[in-house]
Amino acid sequence: xxxxxxxxxxxxxxxxxxxxxxxxxxxxxxxxxxxxxxxxxxxxxxxxxxxxxxxxxxxxxxxxxxxxxxxxxxxxxxxxxxxxxxxxxxxxxxxxxxxxxxxxxxxxxxxxxxxxxxxxxxxxxxxxxxxxxxxxxxxxxxxxxxxxxxxxxxxxxxxxxxxxxxxxxxxxxxxxxxxxxxxxxxxxxxxxxxxxxxxxxxxxxxxxxxxxxxxxxxxxxxxxxxxxxxxxxxxxxxxxxxxxxxxxxxxxxxxxxxxxxxxxxxxxxxxxxxxxxxxxxxxxxxxxxxxxxxxxxxxxxxxxxxxxxxxxxxxxxxxxxxxxxxxxxxxxxxxxxxxxxxxxxxxxxxxxxxxxxxxxxxxxxxxxxxxxxxxxx
Amino acid sequence: xxxxxxxxxxxxxxxxxxxxxxxxxxxxxxxxxxxxxxxxxxxxxxxxxxxxxxxxxxxxxxxxxxxxxxxxxxxxxxxxxxxxxxxxxxxxxxxxxxxxxxxxxxxxxxxxxxxxxxxxxxxxxxxxxxxxxxxxxxxxxxxxxxxxxxxxxxxxxxxxxxxxxxxxxxxxxxxxxxxxxxxxxxxxxxxxxxxxxxxxxxxxxxxxxxxxxxxxxxxxxxxxxxxxxxxxxxxxxxxxxxxxxxxxxxxxxxxxxxxxxxxxxxxxxxxxxxxxxxxxxxxxxxxxxxxxxxxxxxxxxxxxxxxxxxxxxxxxxxxxxxxxxxxxxxxxxxxxxxxxxxxxxxxxxxxxxxxxxxxxxxxxxxxxxxxxxxxxx
Numbered sequence: 001x002x003x004x005x006x007x008x009x010x011x012x013x014x015x016x017x018x019x020x021x022x023x024x025x026x027x028x029x030x031x032x033x034x035x036x037x038x039x040x041x042x043x044x045x046x047x048x049x050x051x052x053x054x055x056x057x058x059x060x061x062x063x064x065x066x067x068x069x070x071x072x073x074x075x076x077x078x079x080x081x082x083x084x085x086x087x088x089x090x091x092x093x094x095x096x097x098x099x100x101x102x103x104x105x106x107x108x109x110x111x112x113x114x115x116x117x118x119x120x121x122x123x124x125x126x127x128x129x130x131x132x133x134x135x136x137x138x139x140x141x142x143x144x145x146x147x148x149x150x151x152x153x154x155x156x157x158x159x160x161x162x163x164x165x166x167x168x169x170x171x172x173x174x175x176x177x178x179x180x181x182x183x184x185x186x187x188x189x190x191x192x193x194x195x196x197x198x199x200x201x202x203x204x205x206x207x208x209x210x211x212x213x214x215x216x217x218x219x220x221x222x223x224x225x226x227x228x229x230x231x232x233x234x235x236x237x238x239x240x241x242x243x244x245x246x247x248x249x250x251x252x253x254x255x256x257x258x259x260x261x262x263x264x265x266x267x268x269x270x271x272x273x274x275x276x277x278x279x280x281x282x283x284x285x286x287x288x289x290x291x292x293x294x295x296x297x298x299x300x301x302x303x304x305x306x307x308x309x310x311x312x313x314x315x316x317x318x319x320x321x322x323x324x325x326x327x328x329x330x331x332x333x334x335x336x337x338x339x340x341x342x343x344x345x346x347x348x349x350x351x352x353x354x355x356x357x358x359x360x361x362x363x364x365x366x367x368x369x370x371x372x373x374x375x376x377x
Numbered sequence: 378x379x380x381x382x383x384x385x386x387x388x389x390x391x392x393x394x395x396x397x398x399x400x401x402x403x404x405x406x407x408x409x410x411x412x413x414x415x416x417x418x419x420x421x422x423x424x425x426x427x428x429x430x431x432x433x434x435x436x437x438x439x440x441x442x443x444x445x446x447x448x449x450x451x452x453x454x455x456x457x458x459x460x461x462x463x464x465x466x467x468x469x470x471x472x473x474x475x476x477x478x479x480x481x482x483x484x485x486x487x488x489x490x491x492x493x494x495x496x497x498x499x500x501x502x503x504x505x506x507x508x509x510x511x512x513x514x515x516x517x518x519x520x521x522x523x524x525x526x527x528x529x530x531x532x533x534x535x536x537x538x539x540x541x542x543x544x545x546x547x548x549x550x551x552x553x554x555x556x557x558x559x560x561x562x563x564x565x566x567x568x569x570x571x572x573x574x575x576x577x578x579x580x581x582x583x584x585x586x587x588x589x590x591x592x593x594x595x596x597x598x599x600x601x602x603x604x605x606x607x608x609x610x611x612x613x614x615x616x617x618x619x620x621x622x623x624x625x626x627x628x629x630x631x632x633x634x635x636x637x638x639x640x641x642x643x644x645x646x647x648x649x650x651x652x653x654x655x656x657x658x659x660x661x662x663x664x665x666x667x668x669x670x671x672x673x674x675x676x677x678x679x680x681x682x683x684x685x686x687x688x689x690x691x692x693x694x695x696x697x698x699x700x701x702x703x704x705x706x707x708x709x710x711x712x713x714x715x716x717x718x719x720x721x722x723x724x725x726x727x728x729x730x731x732x733x734x735x736x737x738x739x740x741x742x743x744x745x746x747x748x749x750x751x752x753x754x
Contacts, residue, residue, distance in 0.1 A: 150718075159718065206607035218685070222607060229687030230583035230599060233719075240681035241715065242621060244673070252717035253680065296621070303630065304617035304681050308595070310606030338618065340629035341527075341536065342610075 010046075011373055013038060017046045018055055018075075018372050022100075026059055026072030047073060054079040054139075055099065055372050075099045080141030080368055083133060084361025085125045085175070086189065087147055089114055089162045089214055092125040093354065096136035097361040099368065101200075105136035106354065114162065118169045126178040142367050143182055144360040145171060146189040148215065150233050155186050161250045162214050187363065189356040190235060191226050194219025196359030197315050201351045204313050208305055209349070210237050210298065212266070212319030216258045220309065238262070240301040260297035263319055266290055279322050291323055295330020302331065303338035310342070317349035324348065387423075390415060391749050394423045395432055395452075399477075399746055403436055403449030424450060431456040431516075432476065432749050452476045457518030457745055460510060461738025462502045462552070463566065464524055466491055466539045466591055469502040470731065473513035474738040476745065478577075482513035483731065491539065495546045503555040519744050520559055521737040522548055523566040525592065527610050532563050538627045539591050564740065566733040567612060568603050571596025573736030574692050578728045581690050585682055586726070587614050587675065589643070589696030593635045597686065615639070617678040637674035640696055643667055656699050668700055669707045676711025683716050694726035701725065 013036075020035050021027055027035070033043045050056040057076040079099045086093035086108070093108035109128060113121040125145070133140050149160025155172025175184045194209035198221050203209070205224045211217040216238030220227040228234055238258040239251045246255025259265055263275065269290035272278045281287050302314055314335070320327055332346050349355065390413075397412050398404055404412070410420045427433040434453040456476045463470035463485070470485035484505060490498040502522070510517050526537025532549025552561040571586035575598050580586070582601045588594040593615030597604040605611055615635040616628045623632025636642055640652065646667035649655045658664050679691055691712070697704055709723050726732065 220685075230689055231687045231719075234685060234687040236684040236687075239684040239715070241677045242618070244619060244677050251715070253715035300618045300621050301681070304678070305685055307613040307616040308597075308611060308682055308685060310608045310611040310613075312607060338616070338628070338630035342608075 011371060013042070014046055014050060014372050015370055017043060018050055018369055021056060021073055022075055022369055025074040027074075028072050032073070050372060053372060055368075077102070078138060081133075081136065081138035082361050082364030082366075082368060083129055083140040083143045084192075084357050084359070084364060085129055085143060085145040086357040086360060087113065087121045087125050087145060087171075088189070089148060092121065092128050093357040094125065094129040094132040095354070095357045095361040096132055096138055096140065097358070097365050098136075098138060099365060101362060101365060103358065103361070104138060105132045106357070107132050107135075108354065108357070115165065118157075118163075118166050118171075119174070122171065122174055122178065126175060129179075140182065142364040143175065143179060143184040144192070144364040144367070145175060145184060145186045146192045146356040146360040147171065147186055148189050148213075148217075151186045151188055153232055155184065157186065185363070185367065187360060188217075188219070188233075188235075190217025191219040191228070192359035192363060193217065193317055193351075193355040194221050194235070194315075194359075195226055195363065196351055196355040197221075197317065197349060198224060199359070199362055201315070201349060201355070203315050203347075204345070206311060207313035207315055207345075208235070208237065208302070208309070208311050209315045209317055210302065210320065211317040211349075211355075212261065212263060212323075214263050216262050217318070218305075220311075222309075237301055237305055240304055242297045242300045257297055257301040261294035261301075266294050266319070269293060275319060275322070282323060282326060288326060291326050292330045295327045296334045298327075299331045299334025299338065302335050306335070306339045306342060306344055311344070312342070313345040313347070315347055315349050317351065317355060318353065321349040321352070388748060388750055390419070391423055391427060392747055394420065395427055395746055395749050398433060398450055399452055402451040404451075405449050409450070427749060430749060432745075454479070455515060458510075458513065458515035459738050459741030459743075459745060460506055460517040460520045461734050461736070461741060462506055462520060462522040463734040463737060464490065464498045464502050464522060464548075465566070466525060469498065469505050470734040471502065471506040471509040472731070472734045472738040473510055473515060473517065474735070474742050475513075475515060476742060478739060478742060480735065480738070481515060482509045483734070484509050484512075485731065485734070492542065495534075495540075495543050495548075496551070499548065499551055499555065503552065506556075517559065519741040520552065520556060520561040521569070521741040521744070522552060522561060522563045523569045523733040523737040524548065524563055525566050525590075525594075528563045528565055530609055532561065534563065562740070562744065564737060565594075565596070565610075565612075567594025568596040568605070569736035569740060570594065570694055570728075570732040571598050571612070571692075571736075572603055572740065573728055573732040574598075574694065574726060575601060576736070576739055578692070578726055578732070580692050580724075581722070583688060584690035584692055584722075585612070585614065585679070585686070585688050586692045586694055587679065587697065588694040588726075588732075589638065589640060589700075591640050593639050594695070595682075597688075599686075614678055614682055617681055619674045619677045634674055634678040638671035638678075643671050643696070646670060652696055652699070659700060659703060665703060668703050672704045672707025673711045675704075676708045676715065679708065679712050680715035683712070683719060683721055687719070688721070689719070690722040690724070692724055692726050694728065694732060695730070698726040698729070 033040045059072045084095040095106040150158045157169045160166045172184045197203035209219045218235040218237035220235045239256045243255035249256040270287035410417045436449045461472040472483040527535040534546045537543045549561045574580035586596045595612040595614035597612045616633045620632035626633040647664035
């Protein structure tokens with residue numbers, strides 16, 4: 001064993017105290033002792049460590065009760081921050097979020113990765129990260145990267161359908177090297193976008209997030225937590241079959257949702273050159289018909305997911321959120337007719353295109369709050 | 378609070394000791410103290426209570442080590458048993474399992490329930506239960522009922538597609554009255570059949586069990602536990618869409634798996650009068666084609682489930698297990714082609730038709746082992 005029981009207990013208690021402050025700041029030491037059930041002297045010692053680590057700051061002493069001074073504590077907005085990175089098929093993004101969950105700086109930039117070596121994209125993302133971190137003026141203590149593919153628990157991107165040269169890429173290790181040893185976690189972009197919907201998009205505790213992109217991404221949240229499945233790769237609604245004899249798919253199957261409602265299929269059916277044109281001309285007959293057809297396919301796939309997982313809510317994100325009411329209506333009609341016995345809330349995401357990126361940065365911050373002993377670089 | 382912390386702790390420790398004996402019997406008190414980390418006097422007191430409750434028996438003293446006597450303990454095969462009941466569309470079943478998990482008596486009997494009041498079926502099941510319990514010669518302490526419909530946490534059968542007169546039936550309460558207050562749990566038959574596959578059918582820790590019956594039942598097991606979903610109704614693969622424009626389904630949708638691979642669809646497509654004929658004549662052209670078509674539909678629906686839940690294994694039960702290799706082959710070809718990047722184990726159930734019933738009885742026994750303070754009637 002590398003950590004003794006006492007050390008583990010100390011870490012747990014640090015996280016407990018920090019979590020209380022995060023939920024209810026400002027709090028005095030006395031209030032913390034009351035809320036946590038720890039003794040005042042233990043709380044004082046834990047708070048001391050959290051102050052030294054830069055996680056908390058102490059406000060000026062104020063009077064509380066009959067003459068006793070209290071020094072309320074709050075999260076340190078200048079403390080160790082979380083860095084979120086996104087490596088997409090055609091862009092990179094970086095976002096710095098402070099301990100209180102506020103975005104302090106954020107940028108995305110076009111960057112074509114489809115037929116290039118992974119190192120190109122990772123170096124581009126790292127360069128943007130340096131820029132954004134400098135802009136935020138905070139020290140970053142943890143990094144989470146959103147990736148458009150299957151990631152393992154070991155920080156490896158196993159495969160990415162739309163990044164054919166990425167196979168078993170040790171993204172965590174490579175980025176950690178670029179960042180002088182900073183801890184780097186990786187996550188699937190659709191999973192992180194789903195968590196973002198839960199954390200600051202108003203989504204309920206149980207839902208499926210389906211996002212229209214070049215692929216169709218899906219993330220499942222159950223009881224407020226990501227449902228990753230036995231192998232960590234759950235949520236791939238893009239490869240649920242909506243037309244058994246439909247067109248071949250990159251996954252090896254036929255008639256997957258992605259072939260009926262992915263970005264390329266939508267643009268082709270609508271006969272428009274890009275997403276901006278699809279959104280702008282959504283009322284014209286051919287784009288409108290394409291959106292309705294995609295909506296029905298989404299409804300069919302979502303009906304299966306709702307019946308299998310017993311989900312009470314669905315959030316439509318990415319391209320789907322931009323297509324708005326016409327898509328929502330088509331999905332709702334199809335889905336509701338197929339899950340008659342289960343009321344399902346169907347809504348559009350309000351987060352916009354940067355959900356995955358903000359989810360990644362927030363995940364990095366939450367990791368800090370769970371284990372406030374990580375070093376600050 | 379109705380239970381103090383001390384009482385809760387005592388219950389936990391009773392279950393801990395009983396669980397150790399269940400896993401590794403026979404065990405001496407000294408071995409129990411060592412395994413549980415409890416003191417010998419605590420173990421002795423807990424064992425005393427478990428002996429009095431009839432959960433354990435003591436074997437004759439044997440020598441262990443240098444001359445010290447030990448009285449090995451084992452589960453009491455004559456102790457409080459579990460009763461499983463099954464109320465199907467056209468049959469009832471009862472099964473008594475002893476504390477060690479052995480079936481001690483079991484019967485099923487035809488009984489038509491489709492257009493009759495729920496009370497008829499429940500009284501029929503209760504009568505059979507009395508008969509089977511007498512045959513087993515054991516006292517029953519807990520009952521679990523397998524039902525072909527949606528059950529709530531409150532012991533109510535909310536609806537059952539093939540039992541139209543059953544709507545919001547308080548099955549637990551009604552049966553508990555018939556059984557003089559005995560605790561009665563209810564479960565979905567497909568869920569209990571899935572658990573049975575895990576407990577004694579050799580299924581892995583993560584899988585989906587799909588069972589061909591009058592409906593198509595599904596149960597999802599993750600990490601060895603039933604995955605019930607946010608509302609307790611997960612696993613309904615019978616209403617995953619395999620043909621968006623297919624025939625209307627009892628659920629209100631169209632082209633659900635049940636319409637393509639349910640018993641009625643199979644018999645109609647094969648042009649045979651019943652399941653026995655389908656099994657006997659499976660090699661003839663029309664039945665063979667019907668089985669292949671149903672297998673492909675199953676493969677399509679299962680591909681969606683595997684992609685959504687990231688499942689490494691699938692078990693085909695009920696009618697599907699009876700159809701054997703030809704069905705397995707059709708499912709395997711279709712499913713494997715659609716989940717190329719995920720190796721999926723596909724197998725036939727070996728449990729036969731009584732999986733749900735045995736699952737129900739075993740669930741009742743396991744409930745006893747988890748909380749060995751329930752009274753024995």
